[in-house]
Amino acid sequence: MIIEVEGLRKSFGTVEALRGVDFSVDEGKVLGLLGPNGAGKTTAVRILTTLLPPDGGRATVAGLDVARHPGAVRRVIGLAGQATAISPHLTGFENLEMAGRLYHLGKQLARRRADELLARFDLSDAAGRQARTYSGGMLRRLDLAASLIGLPRVLFLDEPTTGLDPRSRVGMWAIIRELVAGGTTLLLTTQYLDEADELAHDIVVIDHGQVIASGTPEQLKDRVGGDVVEFSVNDRSKLASALEAVSSLGEGEPFGDAESGRVQVHAGGRGSAVLVEAVRSLDAAGVAVTGMALRRPSLDDVFMSLTGHAAAEVPAGDGWRGDGSRKRKRGAV
Protein backbone atom coordinates (compact mmCIF):
# COMPACT_ATOMS: atom_id res chain seq x y z
CA MET A 1 0.00 0.00 0.00
CA ILE A 2 1.67 3.21 -1.08
CA ILE A 3 -1.12 5.46 0.17
CA GLU A 4 -3.01 4.64 3.35
CA VAL A 5 -5.72 6.79 4.82
CA GLU A 6 -7.43 5.88 8.09
CA GLY A 7 -10.22 7.78 9.79
CA LEU A 8 -9.16 11.07 8.24
CA ARG A 9 -10.99 14.11 9.61
CA LYS A 10 -10.89 17.79 8.76
CA SER A 11 -13.21 20.64 9.64
CA PHE A 12 -13.26 24.25 8.52
CA GLY A 13 -15.06 26.10 11.26
CA THR A 14 -18.37 24.30 11.62
CA VAL A 15 -18.15 22.63 8.22
CA GLU A 16 -16.96 19.03 8.40
CA ALA A 17 -15.14 18.52 5.12
CA LEU A 18 -13.93 15.01 5.96
CA ARG A 19 -15.74 12.85 8.49
CA GLY A 20 -13.58 9.77 8.95
CA VAL A 21 -12.37 8.74 5.50
CA ASP A 22 -10.55 5.44 4.88
CA PHE A 23 -8.98 4.21 1.68
CA SER A 24 -5.71 2.84 0.36
CA VAL A 25 -3.88 2.59 -2.93
CA ASP A 26 -1.52 -0.13 -4.16
CA GLU A 27 1.75 0.86 -5.77
CA GLY A 28 1.42 1.33 -9.53
CA LYS A 29 -2.38 1.62 -9.44
CA VAL A 30 -4.79 4.43 -10.17
CA LEU A 31 -7.32 5.37 -7.53
CA GLY A 32 -10.19 7.52 -8.70
CA LEU A 33 -11.57 9.72 -5.94
CA LEU A 34 -15.02 10.53 -7.12
CA GLY A 35 -17.60 12.91 -5.80
CA PRO A 36 -19.56 16.10 -6.45
CA ASN A 37 -18.19 19.57 -5.75
CA GLY A 38 -17.70 20.07 -2.05
CA ALA A 39 -17.68 16.34 -1.28
CA GLY A 40 -14.21 16.55 0.30
CA LYS A 41 -12.04 15.31 -2.58
CA THR A 42 -9.82 18.37 -2.73
CA THR A 43 -9.48 18.49 1.06
CA ALA A 44 -8.29 14.87 1.05
CA VAL A 45 -5.74 15.65 -1.66
CA ARG A 46 -4.54 18.77 0.18
CA ILE A 47 -3.94 16.70 3.31
CA LEU A 48 -2.12 13.94 1.43
CA THR A 49 0.10 16.50 -0.31
CA THR A 50 0.96 18.15 3.06
CA LEU A 51 -0.81 21.43 2.23
CA LEU A 52 -3.24 21.02 5.12
CA PRO A 53 -2.78 19.32 8.48
CA PRO A 54 -5.48 16.75 9.29
CA ASP A 55 -7.61 17.25 12.43
CA GLY A 56 -7.75 13.54 13.13
CA GLY A 57 -6.92 10.15 11.70
CA ARG A 58 -3.80 9.14 9.88
CA ALA A 59 -2.50 9.31 6.35
CA THR A 60 0.74 7.87 4.98
CA VAL A 61 2.32 8.20 1.55
CA ALA A 62 5.12 5.75 0.71
CA GLY A 63 5.11 4.77 4.36
CA LEU A 64 5.67 8.34 5.54
CA ASP A 65 3.14 10.01 7.84
CA VAL A 66 2.03 13.23 6.13
CA ALA A 67 1.56 15.08 9.40
CA ARG A 68 4.83 13.99 11.02
CA HIS A 69 7.20 13.96 8.04
CA PRO A 70 5.80 16.43 5.53
CA GLY A 71 9.28 17.26 4.22
CA ALA A 72 10.01 13.65 3.35
CA VAL A 73 6.56 13.21 1.79
CA ARG A 74 7.15 16.21 -0.48
CA ARG A 75 10.19 14.51 -1.97
CA VAL A 76 8.18 11.53 -3.24
CA ILE A 77 5.01 13.19 -4.52
CA GLY A 78 3.92 15.36 -7.41
CA LEU A 79 0.82 17.53 -7.55
CA ALA A 80 -0.98 18.88 -10.58
CA GLY A 81 -3.95 20.92 -9.49
CA GLN A 82 -7.19 22.28 -10.86
CA ALA A 83 -5.80 25.75 -11.22
CA THR A 84 -2.71 25.89 -13.29
CA ALA A 85 0.44 26.58 -11.31
CA ILE A 86 2.38 27.77 -14.32
CA SER A 87 4.08 31.17 -14.41
CA PRO A 88 2.57 32.74 -17.54
CA HIS A 89 5.51 35.00 -18.34
CA LEU A 90 8.10 32.25 -18.24
CA THR A 91 8.59 29.95 -21.21
CA GLY A 92 7.57 26.31 -21.05
CA PHE A 93 11.20 25.34 -20.61
CA GLU A 94 11.81 27.93 -17.89
CA ASN A 95 8.74 26.77 -15.98
CA LEU A 96 9.98 23.18 -15.95
CA GLU A 97 13.56 24.14 -15.19
CA MET A 98 12.35 26.24 -12.25
CA ALA A 99 10.26 23.34 -10.93
CA GLY A 100 13.31 21.07 -11.23
CA ARG A 101 15.50 23.53 -9.33
CA LEU A 102 12.89 23.79 -6.61
CA TYR A 103 13.02 19.99 -6.35
CA HIS A 104 16.76 20.44 -5.79
CA LEU A 105 17.70 18.46 -8.87
CA GLY A 106 20.63 20.69 -9.72
CA LYS A 107 20.91 22.83 -12.84
CA GLN A 108 22.09 20.15 -15.29
CA LEU A 109 19.55 17.52 -14.30
CA ALA A 110 16.71 20.05 -14.13
CA ARG A 111 17.44 21.18 -17.68
CA ARG A 112 17.76 17.65 -19.01
CA ARG A 113 14.48 16.57 -17.42
CA ALA A 114 12.77 19.72 -18.70
CA ASP A 115 13.81 18.88 -22.25
CA GLU A 116 12.75 15.25 -21.86
CA LEU A 117 9.35 16.14 -20.48
CA LEU A 118 8.71 18.79 -23.13
CA ALA A 119 9.46 16.21 -25.81
CA ARG A 120 7.32 13.58 -24.13
CA PHE A 121 4.31 15.88 -23.83
CA ASP A 122 4.63 17.18 -27.36
CA LEU A 123 5.64 20.67 -26.24
CA SER A 124 9.17 20.84 -27.70
CA ASP A 125 8.11 23.27 -30.42
CA ALA A 126 6.56 25.59 -27.84
CA ALA A 127 9.39 25.23 -25.31
CA GLY A 128 10.75 28.72 -25.97
CA ARG A 129 7.39 30.47 -25.92
CA GLN A 130 5.93 32.17 -22.89
CA ALA A 131 3.30 29.96 -21.27
CA ARG A 132 0.67 32.70 -21.55
CA THR A 133 0.51 31.95 -25.30
CA TYR A 134 -0.35 28.27 -24.68
CA SER A 135 -3.79 26.74 -25.23
CA GLY A 136 -5.71 25.24 -22.31
CA GLY A 137 -4.66 21.72 -23.23
CA MET A 138 -0.99 22.72 -23.58
CA LEU A 139 -1.07 24.43 -20.17
CA ARG A 140 -2.44 21.28 -18.52
CA ARG A 141 0.27 19.21 -20.16
CA LEU A 142 2.93 21.66 -19.01
CA ASP A 143 1.45 21.67 -15.52
CA LEU A 144 1.50 17.87 -15.47
CA ALA A 145 5.07 17.88 -16.77
CA ALA A 146 6.10 20.23 -13.94
CA SER A 147 4.57 17.87 -11.38
CA LEU A 148 6.64 15.00 -12.83
CA ILE A 149 9.99 16.77 -12.84
CA GLY A 150 11.07 15.18 -9.55
CA LEU A 151 10.08 11.68 -10.75
CA PRO A 152 7.46 11.30 -8.01
CA ARG A 153 6.48 7.86 -6.81
CA VAL A 154 2.95 9.07 -6.23
CA LEU A 155 1.23 11.62 -8.41
CA PHE A 156 -1.85 13.55 -7.33
CA LEU A 157 -4.03 14.87 -10.11
CA ASP A 158 -6.78 17.13 -8.86
CA GLU A 159 -9.43 17.32 -11.59
CA PRO A 160 -6.93 17.20 -14.43
CA THR A 161 -9.45 17.71 -17.24
CA THR A 162 -11.96 20.09 -15.68
CA GLY A 163 -12.61 22.87 -18.18
CA LEU A 164 -10.86 21.19 -21.11
CA ASP A 165 -12.50 20.68 -24.49
CA PRO A 166 -13.31 17.04 -25.38
CA ARG A 167 -10.30 16.58 -27.66
CA SER A 168 -7.80 17.86 -25.10
CA ARG A 169 -9.49 15.69 -22.50
CA VAL A 170 -8.94 12.55 -24.53
CA GLY A 171 -5.35 13.67 -25.08
CA MET A 172 -4.83 14.04 -21.32
CA TRP A 173 -6.29 10.58 -20.77
CA ALA A 174 -3.79 9.08 -23.19
CA ILE A 175 -0.93 10.81 -21.35
CA ILE A 176 -2.19 9.67 -17.96
CA ARG A 177 -2.52 6.07 -19.18
CA GLU A 178 1.03 6.19 -20.45
CA LEU A 179 2.26 7.45 -17.07
CA VAL A 180 0.51 4.64 -15.27
CA ALA A 181 1.94 2.11 -17.70
CA GLY A 182 5.33 3.46 -16.64
CA GLY A 183 4.61 2.51 -13.05
CA THR A 184 3.55 5.81 -11.45
CA THR A 185 0.95 5.47 -8.71
CA LEU A 186 -1.84 7.92 -9.31
CA LEU A 187 -4.54 9.43 -7.16
CA LEU A 188 -7.00 11.15 -9.41
CA THR A 189 -9.93 13.25 -8.30
CA THR A 190 -12.71 13.89 -10.74
CA GLN A 191 -16.35 14.76 -11.02
CA TYR A 192 -16.49 12.98 -14.35
CA LEU A 193 -17.61 9.41 -14.06
CA ASP A 194 -16.43 8.48 -17.53
CA GLU A 195 -12.97 9.73 -16.59
CA ALA A 196 -12.80 7.49 -13.53
CA ASP A 197 -14.19 4.62 -15.59
CA GLU A 198 -11.52 5.17 -18.26
CA LEU A 199 -8.52 5.57 -15.99
CA ALA A 200 -9.00 4.14 -12.52
CA HIS A 201 -8.29 0.62 -11.28
CA ASP A 202 -10.18 1.37 -8.10
CA ILE A 203 -12.75 3.96 -7.24
CA VAL A 204 -13.66 5.56 -3.95
CA VAL A 205 -16.87 7.55 -3.97
CA ILE A 206 -17.01 10.39 -1.45
CA ASP A 207 -20.07 12.41 -0.59
CA HIS A 208 -20.46 14.86 2.30
CA GLY A 209 -17.00 13.99 3.61
CA GLN A 210 -17.59 10.24 3.85
CA VAL A 211 -16.75 7.25 1.72
CA ILE A 212 -20.06 5.90 0.47
CA ALA A 213 -18.71 3.18 -1.81
CA SER A 214 -15.47 1.73 -3.08
CA GLY A 215 -14.33 -1.00 -5.42
CA THR A 216 -13.36 -1.53 -9.02
CA PRO A 217 -15.53 0.18 -11.66
CA GLU A 218 -17.01 -3.23 -12.48
CA GLN A 219 -17.82 -4.01 -8.85
CA LEU A 220 -19.53 -0.66 -8.48
CA LYS A 221 -21.55 -1.20 -11.61
CA ASP A 222 -22.61 -4.63 -10.35
CA ARG A 223 -23.85 -2.97 -7.18
CA VAL A 224 -26.40 -1.04 -9.18
CA GLY A 225 -27.93 -4.38 -10.06
CA GLY A 226 -27.05 -5.29 -13.59
CA ASP A 227 -28.50 -3.81 -16.73
CA VAL A 228 -30.46 -0.63 -17.21
CA VAL A 229 -33.49 -0.21 -19.43
CA GLU A 230 -33.69 3.33 -20.66
CA PHE A 231 -36.18 5.27 -22.77
CA SER A 232 -37.50 8.78 -23.38
CA VAL A 233 -41.09 9.88 -23.01
CA ASN A 234 -42.17 11.96 -26.00
CA ASP A 235 -44.82 13.91 -24.13
CA ARG A 236 -43.30 15.17 -20.88
CA SER A 237 -46.71 15.40 -19.23
CA LYS A 238 -46.96 11.61 -19.54
CA LEU A 239 -43.81 11.08 -17.49
CA ALA A 240 -45.74 10.20 -14.34
CA SER A 241 -47.89 7.59 -16.12
CA ALA A 242 -44.79 6.12 -17.77
CA LEU A 243 -43.08 5.79 -14.37
CA GLU A 244 -46.18 4.17 -12.94
CA ALA A 245 -46.37 1.72 -15.85
CA VAL A 246 -42.82 0.46 -15.31
CA SER A 247 -42.67 0.87 -11.52
CA SER A 248 -43.02 -2.81 -10.67
CA LEU A 249 -40.76 -4.19 -13.42
CA GLY A 250 -37.22 -3.50 -12.27
CA GLU A 251 -35.35 -3.48 -8.99
CA GLY A 252 -36.28 -0.50 -6.91
CA GLU A 253 -38.11 2.56 -8.17
CA PRO A 254 -37.51 3.70 -11.72
CA PHE A 255 -35.87 7.07 -12.14
CA GLY A 256 -37.34 9.86 -14.26
CA ASP A 257 -35.81 13.15 -15.35
CA ALA A 258 -38.50 15.77 -15.81
CA GLU A 259 -36.35 18.00 -17.99
CA SER A 260 -35.28 15.46 -20.60
CA GLY A 261 -38.14 12.98 -20.21
CA ARG A 262 -35.57 10.23 -19.79
CA VAL A 263 -36.52 7.21 -17.67
CA GLN A 264 -34.19 4.54 -16.27
CA VAL A 265 -35.24 1.17 -14.91
CA HIS A 266 -32.66 -1.00 -13.14
CA ALA A 267 -33.30 -4.44 -14.53
CA GLY A 268 -30.94 -6.63 -12.49
CA GLY A 269 -30.06 -9.82 -14.31
CA ARG A 270 -33.32 -9.90 -16.28
CA GLY A 271 -32.48 -7.20 -18.81
CA SER A 272 -34.27 -8.47 -21.91
CA ALA A 273 -37.35 -9.66 -19.98
CA VAL A 274 -37.73 -6.23 -18.37
CA LEU A 275 -37.28 -4.58 -21.77
CA VAL A 276 -40.11 -6.61 -23.28
CA GLU A 277 -42.40 -6.07 -20.30
CA ALA A 278 -41.69 -2.34 -20.35
CA VAL A 279 -42.69 -2.11 -24.03
CA ARG A 280 -45.95 -3.95 -23.26
CA SER A 281 -46.96 -1.95 -20.22
CA LEU A 282 -46.08 1.39 -21.80
CA ASP A 283 -48.13 0.44 -24.82
CA ALA A 284 -51.02 -0.59 -22.56
CA ALA A 285 -50.78 2.73 -20.70
CA GLY A 286 -50.79 4.61 -24.01
CA VAL A 287 -47.43 6.32 -23.48
CA ALA A 288 -45.34 6.89 -26.62
CA VAL A 289 -41.59 6.48 -26.08
CA THR A 290 -38.41 6.70 -28.16
CA GLY A 291 -34.86 5.47 -27.78
CA MET A 292 -35.79 2.37 -25.81
CA ALA A 293 -32.53 0.59 -25.03
CA LEU A 294 -30.90 -1.96 -22.79
CA ARG A 295 -27.41 -1.06 -21.61
CA ARG A 296 -24.74 -1.89 -19.03
CA PRO A 297 -24.89 0.49 -16.11
CA SER A 298 -22.44 3.41 -16.20
CA LEU A 299 -20.76 4.91 -13.16
CA ASP A 300 -23.36 7.60 -13.59
CA ASP A 301 -26.01 5.11 -12.57
CA VAL A 302 -23.83 4.02 -9.68
CA PHE A 303 -23.52 7.53 -8.40
CA MET A 304 -27.21 8.12 -8.82
CA SER A 305 -28.17 5.01 -6.92
CA LEU A 306 -25.62 5.67 -4.15
CA THR A 307 -26.33 9.31 -3.52
CA GLY A 308 -29.67 10.03 -5.07
CA HIS A 309 -28.20 12.85 -7.09
CA ALA A 310 -26.05 13.18 -10.19
CA ALA A 311 -22.30 13.37 -9.80
CA ALA A 312 -21.70 16.99 -10.70
CA GLU A 313 -24.77 18.31 -8.99
CA VAL A 314 -25.14 20.09 -5.71
CA PRO A 315 -27.20 17.84 -3.47
CA ALA A 316 -30.22 19.69 -2.15
CA GLY A 317 -32.93 17.08 -1.90
CA ASP A 318 -33.70 17.82 -5.51
CA GLY A 319 -33.76 14.19 -6.54
CA TRP A 320 -36.90 12.66 -7.86
CA ARG A 321 -37.44 8.94 -7.89
CA GLY A 322 -40.73 8.51 -9.63
CA ASP A 323 -42.73 9.40 -6.54
CA GLY A 324 -43.11 13.13 -6.80
CA SER A 325 -43.42 15.89 -9.30
CA ARG A 326 -40.49 18.11 -8.42
CA LYS A 327 -38.17 18.91 -11.22
CA ARG A 328 -34.69 17.49 -10.87
CA LYS A 329 -31.77 19.54 -12.01
CA ARG A 330 -29.28 17.54 -13.94
CA GLY A 331 -25.65 18.53 -13.81
CA ALA A 332 -23.11 18.15 -16.57
CA VAL A 333 -21.86 14.63 -16.13
Next chain:
Amino acid sequence: MAAPEAVVPTVGGPERRGEPYVLTGEPRAWLKALWAVGDTLVITKRNLLAWTRVPAYIVFTVVQPVMFTLLFRYVFGGAIHVPVPGGYVNFLIPGVIGQTAGFASFSTAIGLARDLQTGGVDRIKSMPTARSAFLAGRLVADTLRLFVTIVVMVGVGYGVGFRFSGGAGGAIGMVLLATLFGLAVCSVSALIGLAVKDEESVQAFGLIWVFPLTFVSAAFVPIASMPSWLQGFARHQPFTVVINALRILALGNKVEVAVGQSLGSALWQSFAWALGALIVFVPLATRAYKKA
Protein backbone atom coordinates in the same frame (compact mmCIF):
# COMPACT_ATOMS: atom_id res chain seq x y z
CA MET B 1 -4.29 -1.88 9.38
CA ALA B 2 -1.58 0.58 8.47
CA ALA B 3 1.85 -0.71 7.64
CA PRO B 4 4.53 0.35 10.13
CA GLU B 5 5.87 3.76 9.24
CA ALA B 6 9.02 3.86 7.18
CA VAL B 7 12.22 4.54 9.06
CA VAL B 8 13.29 8.12 8.54
CA PRO B 9 17.05 8.28 8.72
CA THR B 10 19.00 11.50 8.77
CA VAL B 11 20.94 12.01 5.57
CA GLY B 12 23.39 14.61 4.45
CA GLY B 13 22.78 14.52 0.74
CA PRO B 14 20.81 12.93 -2.05
CA GLU B 15 20.65 9.19 -1.70
CA ARG B 16 21.02 7.63 -5.11
CA ARG B 17 18.60 4.91 -6.05
CA GLY B 18 19.55 4.35 -9.64
CA GLU B 19 18.86 7.37 -11.82
CA PRO B 20 15.84 8.84 -10.04
CA TYR B 21 17.02 9.72 -6.57
CA VAL B 22 14.75 10.16 -3.63
CA LEU B 23 15.63 11.52 -0.24
CA THR B 24 14.11 9.27 2.33
CA GLY B 25 14.88 11.28 5.44
CA GLU B 26 15.10 14.77 6.84
CA PRO B 27 18.17 16.57 5.52
CA ARG B 28 20.70 18.12 7.84
CA ALA B 29 20.41 21.74 8.87
CA TRP B 30 23.29 22.98 6.72
CA LEU B 31 21.79 21.38 3.64
CA LYS B 32 18.41 22.88 4.40
CA ALA B 33 19.99 26.31 4.74
CA LEU B 34 21.82 25.88 1.45
CA TRP B 35 18.60 24.83 -0.26
CA ALA B 36 16.73 27.77 1.23
CA VAL B 37 19.24 30.17 -0.34
CA GLY B 38 19.15 28.34 -3.68
CA ASP B 39 15.34 28.20 -3.71
CA THR B 40 15.12 31.89 -2.89
CA LEU B 41 17.39 32.70 -5.84
CA VAL B 42 15.32 30.53 -8.20
CA ILE B 43 12.12 32.30 -7.18
CA THR B 44 13.85 35.69 -7.35
CA LYS B 45 14.87 34.91 -10.91
CA ARG B 46 11.34 33.87 -11.81
CA ASN B 47 9.93 37.14 -10.50
CA LEU B 48 12.58 39.28 -12.20
CA LEU B 49 12.06 37.50 -15.53
CA ALA B 50 8.32 38.16 -15.35
CA TRP B 51 9.07 41.81 -14.59
CA THR B 52 11.29 42.27 -17.62
CA ARG B 53 8.73 40.62 -19.90
CA VAL B 54 5.65 42.60 -19.02
CA PRO B 55 5.80 46.13 -20.40
CA ALA B 56 3.11 47.25 -17.95
CA TYR B 57 5.26 46.27 -14.97
CA ILE B 58 8.22 48.23 -16.28
CA VAL B 59 6.02 51.23 -16.98
CA PHE B 60 4.63 51.03 -13.47
CA THR B 61 7.92 50.60 -11.68
CA VAL B 62 10.23 52.85 -13.72
CA VAL B 63 8.27 55.15 -15.99
CA GLN B 64 5.80 56.27 -13.33
CA PRO B 65 8.39 57.64 -10.89
CA VAL B 66 10.17 59.32 -13.80
CA MET B 67 6.89 61.00 -14.72
CA PHE B 68 6.44 62.17 -11.14
CA THR B 69 9.93 63.61 -11.29
CA LEU B 70 9.27 65.49 -14.51
CA LEU B 71 5.82 66.70 -13.40
CA PHE B 72 7.03 68.09 -10.11
CA ARG B 73 10.24 69.41 -11.61
CA TYR B 74 8.62 71.38 -14.42
CA VAL B 75 4.91 71.79 -13.59
CA PHE B 76 4.60 72.23 -9.84
CA GLY B 77 8.22 72.95 -9.02
CA GLY B 78 8.11 76.60 -10.05
CA ALA B 79 5.45 77.30 -7.41
CA ILE B 80 7.22 75.48 -4.59
CA HIS B 81 9.95 77.40 -2.81
CA VAL B 82 12.43 75.49 -0.73
CA PRO B 83 15.44 76.71 1.21
CA VAL B 84 17.76 74.16 -0.36
CA PRO B 85 20.92 74.96 -2.37
CA GLY B 86 20.40 74.19 -6.05
CA GLY B 87 16.68 74.85 -5.80
CA TYR B 88 13.63 72.60 -5.96
CA VAL B 89 15.15 69.86 -8.10
CA ASN B 90 17.65 69.01 -5.35
CA PHE B 91 14.79 68.93 -2.84
CA LEU B 92 12.62 66.84 -5.16
CA ILE B 93 14.82 63.93 -6.21
CA PRO B 94 15.37 62.45 -2.71
CA GLY B 95 11.64 62.95 -2.06
CA VAL B 96 10.56 61.14 -5.22
CA ILE B 97 12.98 58.35 -4.41
CA GLY B 98 11.38 57.99 -0.98
CA GLN B 99 7.94 57.85 -2.61
CA THR B 100 9.16 55.26 -5.10
CA ALA B 101 10.34 53.07 -2.23
CA GLY B 102 6.75 53.09 -0.95
CA PHE B 103 5.14 52.45 -4.33
CA ALA B 104 7.52 49.55 -5.02
CA SER B 105 5.57 47.60 -2.42
CA PHE B 106 2.51 47.47 -4.70
CA SER B 107 3.98 44.72 -6.80
CA THR B 108 4.80 42.69 -3.69
CA ALA B 109 1.20 42.58 -2.52
CA ILE B 110 -0.28 42.16 -5.98
CA GLY B 111 2.24 39.50 -7.01
CA LEU B 112 1.69 37.42 -3.88
CA ALA B 113 -2.09 37.64 -4.11
CA ARG B 114 -1.92 36.59 -7.76
CA ASP B 115 0.29 33.61 -6.95
CA LEU B 116 -2.15 32.51 -4.24
CA GLN B 117 -5.08 32.80 -6.63
CA THR B 118 -3.55 30.91 -9.52
CA GLY B 119 -2.40 27.92 -7.47
CA GLY B 120 1.31 28.65 -7.86
CA VAL B 121 1.67 28.62 -4.10
CA ASP B 122 0.01 25.20 -3.68
CA ARG B 123 2.36 23.64 -6.19
CA ILE B 124 5.44 25.07 -4.54
CA LYS B 125 4.25 24.11 -1.07
CA SER B 126 3.82 20.49 -2.19
CA MET B 127 7.45 20.42 -3.36
CA PRO B 128 10.53 19.98 -1.16
CA THR B 129 11.20 23.69 -1.62
CA ALA B 130 12.17 25.68 1.48
CA ARG B 131 9.14 27.19 3.18
CA SER B 132 10.80 30.59 3.45
CA ALA B 133 11.85 30.78 -0.19
CA PHE B 134 8.64 31.94 -1.78
CA LEU B 135 8.28 35.07 0.31
CA ALA B 136 12.01 35.72 0.44
CA GLY B 137 12.28 35.37 -3.34
CA ARG B 138 9.48 37.89 -3.79
CA LEU B 139 11.06 40.39 -1.39
CA VAL B 140 14.54 40.01 -2.87
CA ALA B 141 13.22 40.47 -6.42
CA ASP B 142 11.20 43.54 -5.46
CA THR B 143 14.15 45.04 -3.63
CA LEU B 144 16.47 44.50 -6.61
CA ARG B 145 13.89 46.08 -8.86
CA LEU B 146 13.61 49.02 -6.53
CA PHE B 147 17.38 49.39 -6.54
CA VAL B 148 17.41 49.50 -10.35
CA THR B 149 14.56 52.01 -10.34
CA ILE B 150 16.36 54.27 -7.87
CA VAL B 151 19.54 54.23 -9.95
CA VAL B 152 17.49 55.11 -13.05
CA MET B 153 15.88 57.97 -11.13
CA VAL B 154 19.20 59.35 -10.03
CA GLY B 155 20.20 59.33 -13.70
CA VAL B 156 16.98 61.10 -14.72
CA GLY B 157 17.53 63.52 -11.85
CA TYR B 158 20.96 64.39 -13.19
CA GLY B 159 19.35 65.03 -16.57
CA VAL B 160 16.99 67.59 -15.09
CA GLY B 161 19.54 69.41 -12.95
CA PHE B 162 19.86 67.43 -9.72
CA ARG B 163 23.37 67.21 -8.25
CA PHE B 164 24.70 65.29 -5.22
CA SER B 165 26.55 67.59 -2.91
CA GLY B 166 27.07 65.31 0.06
CA GLY B 167 29.98 63.32 -1.34
CA ALA B 168 30.15 59.80 -2.80
CA GLY B 169 29.52 58.21 0.60
CA GLY B 170 26.34 60.22 1.00
CA ALA B 171 25.18 59.33 -2.50
CA ILE B 172 25.71 55.61 -1.93
CA GLY B 173 24.16 55.89 1.52
CA MET B 174 21.07 57.53 0.05
CA VAL B 175 20.54 54.75 -2.48
CA LEU B 176 21.07 52.02 0.13
CA LEU B 177 18.84 53.62 2.76
CA ALA B 178 16.04 54.09 0.22
CA THR B 179 16.39 50.44 -0.81
CA LEU B 180 16.31 49.22 2.79
CA PHE B 181 13.26 51.34 3.52
CA GLY B 182 11.59 50.00 0.35
CA LEU B 183 12.20 46.44 1.55
CA ALA B 184 10.56 47.31 4.87
CA VAL B 185 7.45 48.72 3.14
CA CYS B 186 7.37 45.64 0.89
CA SER B 187 7.23 43.41 3.98
CA VAL B 188 4.10 45.26 5.15
CA SER B 189 2.60 44.85 1.69
CA ALA B 190 3.52 41.17 1.66
CA LEU B 191 1.36 40.58 4.70
CA ILE B 192 -1.51 42.50 3.08
CA GLY B 193 -1.23 40.51 -0.15
CA LEU B 194 -1.12 37.18 1.67
CA ALA B 195 -3.94 38.09 4.04
CA VAL B 196 -6.30 39.60 1.44
CA LYS B 197 -5.47 36.81 -1.08
CA ASP B 198 -7.46 38.42 -3.90
CA GLU B 199 -5.59 40.35 -6.56
CA GLU B 200 -8.38 42.76 -7.39
CA SER B 201 -9.14 43.57 -3.77
CA VAL B 202 -5.46 44.20 -3.17
CA GLN B 203 -5.35 46.57 -6.13
CA ALA B 204 -8.56 48.29 -5.08
CA PHE B 205 -7.91 48.96 -1.41
CA GLY B 206 -4.97 46.97 -0.10
CA LEU B 207 -2.51 49.73 -0.93
CA ILE B 208 -4.46 52.90 -0.26
CA TRP B 209 -2.52 53.51 2.94
CA VAL B 210 0.63 54.21 0.91
CA PHE B 211 -0.84 57.36 -0.67
CA PRO B 212 -1.38 59.54 2.41
CA LEU B 213 1.94 58.37 3.79
CA THR B 214 3.84 59.43 0.67
CA PHE B 215 1.97 62.66 -0.09
CA VAL B 216 1.42 63.90 3.47
CA SER B 217 5.17 63.89 3.95
CA ALA B 218 8.16 66.05 3.11
CA ALA B 219 8.50 64.29 -0.26
CA PHE B 220 7.24 67.11 -2.52
CA VAL B 221 6.59 70.21 -0.42
CA PRO B 222 8.04 71.65 2.77
CA ILE B 223 5.91 70.57 5.72
CA ALA B 224 5.69 74.18 6.90
CA SER B 225 3.43 74.88 3.91
CA MET B 226 0.77 72.42 5.16
CA PRO B 227 -2.09 73.37 7.52
CA SER B 228 -0.96 73.19 11.12
CA TRP B 229 -3.28 70.26 12.02
CA LEU B 230 -1.54 68.14 9.39
CA GLN B 231 1.99 69.15 10.28
CA GLY B 232 2.33 67.00 13.39
CA PHE B 233 1.55 63.81 11.49
CA ALA B 234 3.52 64.85 8.42
CA ARG B 235 6.64 65.73 10.41
CA HIS B 236 6.92 62.50 12.39
CA GLN B 237 5.63 59.77 10.11
CA PRO B 238 8.23 57.31 8.77
CA PHE B 239 8.26 58.49 5.14
CA THR B 240 9.20 62.04 6.21
CA VAL B 241 11.90 60.82 8.56
CA VAL B 242 13.41 58.64 5.83
CA ILE B 243 13.14 61.37 3.19
CA ASN B 244 14.86 63.80 5.57
CA ALA B 245 17.71 61.34 5.92
CA LEU B 246 17.85 60.81 2.13
CA ARG B 247 18.04 64.59 1.56
CA ILE B 248 20.82 65.15 4.05
CA LEU B 249 22.76 62.17 2.65
CA ALA B 250 22.35 63.51 -0.89
CA LEU B 251 22.98 67.19 -0.22
CA GLY B 252 25.27 67.21 2.80
CA ASN B 253 25.00 68.36 6.41
CA LYS B 254 24.44 71.95 5.35
CA VAL B 255 20.77 71.20 4.62
CA GLU B 256 20.03 69.87 8.13
CA VAL B 257 18.51 73.22 9.10
CA ALA B 258 16.42 73.43 5.95
CA VAL B 259 15.25 69.85 6.42
CA GLY B 260 14.51 70.48 10.08
CA GLN B 261 16.27 67.41 11.44
CA SER B 262 19.87 66.41 12.08
CA LEU B 263 21.36 63.53 10.07
CA GLY B 264 21.92 61.48 13.20
CA SER B 265 18.34 61.85 14.36
CA ALA B 266 16.90 61.16 10.90
CA LEU B 267 19.13 58.12 10.44
CA TRP B 268 18.42 56.37 13.70
CA GLN B 269 14.70 56.98 13.34
CA SER B 270 14.82 55.66 9.76
CA PHE B 271 16.60 52.51 10.84
CA ALA B 272 14.23 52.07 13.74
CA TRP B 273 11.19 52.29 11.46
CA ALA B 274 12.68 50.05 8.76
CA LEU B 275 14.06 47.35 11.07
CA GLY B 276 10.97 47.55 13.28
CA ALA B 277 8.71 46.94 10.27
CA LEU B 278 10.87 44.03 9.11
CA ILE B 279 10.97 42.45 12.58
CA VAL B 280 7.20 42.68 12.91
CA PHE B 281 5.98 42.02 9.39
CA VAL B 282 8.35 39.39 7.99
CA PRO B 283 7.33 36.80 10.63
CA LEU B 284 3.65 37.74 10.23
CA ALA B 285 3.85 37.42 6.45
CA THR B 286 5.72 34.11 6.77
CA ARG B 287 2.98 32.82 9.03
CA ALA B 288 0.28 34.02 6.61
CA TYR B 289 2.10 32.23 3.77
CA LYS B 290 2.27 28.96 5.70
CA LYS B 291 -1.43 29.15 6.51
CA ALA B 292 -2.54 30.32 3.07
